[in-house]
Amino acid sequence: MDNSALNEKWPEVSKELSEKFPHLTKEQLIDEIGKDKELLEHLQKKLGSNWSDIKNILSIMG
DSSP states (O other): OOOOHHOOOOOHHHHHHHEEEEEEEEEEEOOOOOOOHHHHHHHHHHHOOHHHHHHHHHHHHO
């Protein structure tokens, strides 16, 4: 999923992430345009997943 697709689908993706990982807060899932990389790195650290796992989660979600 490229950055523009992620930005378009972010409301849906963040909802699915919060359902799948309830320990994530809404504040942790707030997307700021231009900060996609930082957000994804934050998710990677918070979930204890590697970059490949995060990309797989996002690709499954749409």
